[in-house]
Every structure is written in C-alpha cells, then in structure tokens.
Amino acid sequence: MSTLFFIQFMNGLQLGILLFLLAAGLTLVFGIMDFVNLAHGSLYMVGAFFCATLTFWTGSFPLAVLLALILTGLVGLILEMGVIRHLYQRDHLDHVLATFGFILIADTLVHILWGPQGIAIPLPEYLRGQVEILPGIIFPTYRLVIICSGLLVAAGLYWLIGRTRLGMLIRAGASNRTMVGALGIDIKTLFTAVFALGAVLAGLAGMLIAPITEASIGMGNDIIITAFVVIIVGGIGSMKGAFIAALLIGLIDTLGRSYLGDLLQYVIPLHAAETAGPAVSSMLIYIIMALVLALRPQGLFPPKVR
C-alpha cells in the first residue's frame, strides 16, 4: 500500500511538473499580454513531433530535445509576429476563437506532415532502466529525469523572473503594462520574447512526455484545459501560483483516480462507489476549480496589481 502510494505520488508529481511547464507559459502570456491562448497545447504537440523526428535523424534524444526546443521557439516567434500580435487589442472572445482556429490548423498540419498515427520516441539505453530511489522502492529512471528537469526549469524560471533584467520587465509588465510602455521599454519585443519563452516551455513539456505516451495528434487539447484549470486555481499571472497549483492539481488528479473509489466505499454503498469513483475522480479538478472560483475568484495566489 505505502509503496504503491509512493509510486502514485511520484506519478502525480510528474503530471504536476508537466502542467507547470505548460501553465508557466500560459500564465506569463496571459499575465503580461492579457491574451488567452488556447493554442498553447498545440505548441506542446508540435514540440513532441519535432523531437520525435529529430531523434530519428540525429540518433540522440538529448540533442533532439535541444534542437526541437529551438524550433518550437521559432514557431512561437513566427506565430506571435504573424498573427497573435494583432489580437492583443481585441477582447478575450476573439482570442478564444482565433486560437481555437489555430488548434484546428496545427492538428491538421501535423496530420498532413506526420500522418495520422502517433510516433513513439525511443529512449537511449541509460534512460530506460529503473532506479531504487528509496530502500525497496523502484522507480523508472526516465520519470525521475522528467521530475528533476522540471524542477530545474522551475528554479531557472525563478532566477530568470526574480533576478534578471528581462524578469524585471516581465514582472513590471504583469503588474502594469501600460506603465512599462510609457517608461520607454520596447513592449513589442518584450511580448514576442515572452511568447517565445512560453512556446519553448510548452514544447519542452511535450518532448518530455512523448517517450512515455508517444507524440500524437490532439495530445495538447486535453492537457491544455487542465493547464487552464491550473492557472485559474493558482491565480492568473502568478508564477508561484502556477507552480503550487500545478503540483496540487497533478497530485489530486493522479491520487484521486487511484484512491477516490476506495475512499468513497466508506461513505456510500460498494456498487455505488464503483460507479461514482471514476466519475467523481475525472471531475475532481473541475470541482476544485469551481470551488476556488466560487470562494476566491482571483485564485489562490493572485499577482499584486498596482
């Protein structure tokens, strides 16, 4: 029981890390540009497909990830400069519709270029094994790599946003973008940089998960909705909120699916619990989001706005 729980806990952590990578970009783009980007999940998918192809070309997974990150960043750059830049002044409704269009475009382009089937990414030998992380508890190496690299990126982002000039501009933009512009900062370039950064993070998440689930069309469409739940629960525009909420949602979702059915048996009859368990656990994160919004509409850790 406790070993299983630990493994599930680690799986939840892994989901949380992936959600954080997606949510970080979403929350930055929303916090600074006030732009709702449904197509963020497409960048996640595109990253995974780039990585798959490059792994086959170069024969090295880490090298492929590195190159794919650059490519995904470029896609983000082109997307922002081509279309999204013109949408910042529009209302959220237009954002939702236009980026919904992008999802359709991206899914079909991937379909045309890579075919309808998913692509599995082979892992190098040294990532395939398992390690004993605690006495008696064996965990796949690669999943551990995902968790560690996610935490590293989180630390890197913390440094970037808290300690660098770009981070200072990002924070300033999140609290008052008009004022940043008035102070003579080149807002356009800042926005493009932030969007590309978000694209890179989303792409990284896709690349990290692809060796486990394989790169497939529409892989971003489910997780992007969960990532939106994360940034809403965490408070839109807040990096800290995104981090905590991502881990929280990842853990709650994973553990809920494993244990909620068992827990419900103590409250309601067995056969009812068996039906209700899966239903409630798949609704769980949305229930949490609704609760948070009902009780604290600005999210758990809203950014300070002056």
Added chain:
Amino acid sequence: MTDVSTPLSEHMGRPSLFGSPSGRIITLIFMVALLVVPVISHLMGVRLQLVSLDFGTRLVCLAIAAVSLNLILGFGGMISFGHAAYIGIGAFCVGIPAYYGLNSGWLHFPLAIGACTLFALVTGAICLRTKGVYFIMITMAFAQMAYYFFLSLDEYGGDDGLTIYNRSVLNIIDLENKLVLFLLCYVLLLLSIYLVYRIVNSRFGMVIRGCHSNEARMKALGYNTYAYKLTAYVIAGAMCGLAGALLANFQSFISPDMMSWPRSGELMFMVILGGTASLFGPVFGAVVFLILEETLSAYTTYWHLPFGILLVLSVLFIKGGLNGLIQRGWSRG
C-alpha cells in the same frame, strides 16, 4: 440616459425583428429558403446532402442552440465557453428515458428543459460571481464536468454513446416522420428567435444589455445585476436544452462528445460569425458553419485546415459578423 458621459454604444439600440429595411429583405428570403429548400428537396427526392432534409434538421437544431447562446453572449456579454453542455444534457434527457422504454415526448421535452434550467441555475449562480476570462474558463469547467459525468455512465454507453430506437412520442405530432420533425424544429427556431426578440426589447432585456455596456452603471442605478444576468443565463440554458432534445430525436444517437469543449467552441464560432447581438445572426452563422463543414469535409479529409484558416481570418477581418455585412453592405451599395 442621454446625459451620461460615455456613450452607451450600439448595444442599447433597439434590435428590430429584421434589422435595416434592406437587410430585412435578405433575412426574409433567407429564412423562407431555410424552410422551403429542405422540404422541396425532400418531396422531390433530391439526393444532395446540402439541401437534404437531414441537413436542414440538424442545421435548425444547432441554430436554436446558437440563438440561445447569443442571448447571453451577444446581448448579455456573458462569454460562455460551455454551452454545448446544455445540448448534451438535453439529449441525454431524451436518451436515458428512451433507454428504459419511456418514449413520451411530454416527459422528454419538459425533462430536458427542466434539467438544463436546474444545471444553469446552479452553475450560473457560481459562474456569475466571476468576470472576464475567469467566466470563460469556469463555464468551460462545468461543461467538462458534465462531459466526464456522462462519459463515466457505462450503463448509458459511456464513451460509445447511446442509440435511441424510438423518437419521442407527441400524440398527433409524429416525429418518426422526418418532415414533421423538421417542421417542428423550424417552428421552434422561429419561436426562440421571437422569444429572444421579446426578451431583449423588454425592460428586463434592457437591463441585461445595460450590464453588457456598463455593469457598474447598472448597479449604480440600483439594479441587482447578478439576479438579472442569472435569469438570462438560465433562460438561455433551458432553450439550448430544448435544442439538445430535438437534436437527439433527429440523430437517434447521442454521445458525451456532443458536449466536449470543441463543440462549445463551434457554437461560439456560429454566434460570432453570424454577428453577436443580432436576432438572425446566429442562424446565418449556423448555416455558414454547417455548409463549410459539409463541403470542405467532402473535398478533403484535411478540412479542418481551411476551416481553421477561415476562422482566424474571420476573427481578424470581419467586424460584426455576417449580419453586419448584410446590413452594411446593402445600404452602402
């Protein structure tokens, strides 16, 4: 209200039943065509999907849903990203009783409207506490909840969906007759447009549209805007539930996919494409959407590509939707 500093914008104009005199003619021709074309092609046995009765019925059902969404999205400014949930709930209110052999339409339709009213009341009460993008996302969250709820009901097909073997029985109105079903849907579409027309021109509707323009001012004028918006939200939900029940009767097959979030996005697209806050706009939008879907998917399996591009272009370049084009283009020319 004339001496206030900010203009109350176009939302406060009186939406007439047919728009400008020139637009009125086009609208009228359009609505008549929507009735006549499917009926004639059915009677003459034309084998062309775009003018078929089946296509017409599906179109009219979705048009009712779009009209109901327009009431809150277009006139009320409440951007609901979960409106497909009501289609699904309405559909399952037909499917589940039919599964147990209860085929009375006098049960199905009131149940669909009742269940959607209740769902809209409970979720709306929570959603309307939020604003802006939070509202968009929380309405989507509730729709996802409904989606996963029906997905987990293995008894009623779950992911595989549920086949409805007998359509609702409504005494003399024989829904097994495709023509009768289409006519019923068409009449209900006209009734919903008329209902929206009466609502937005009533005192109640003025308050709703006032909230869209400037909610703080409506509050300052002493209106309990929350209660007004919630009422509109519930009415829209109930109307959409009816659309769902009709759609279930037409398709004879329902699945949770009817309420997944891309479906909600499509409904929004119909409303925006047609022109928000116009009475017939959503109907134009639904027609264009379905015709695009039908023709593009006939030419290529990759029809989402041109469709997505059109969507992006229409957001970038068409202001006020098709209805706006019809009203403006005619009077300029």
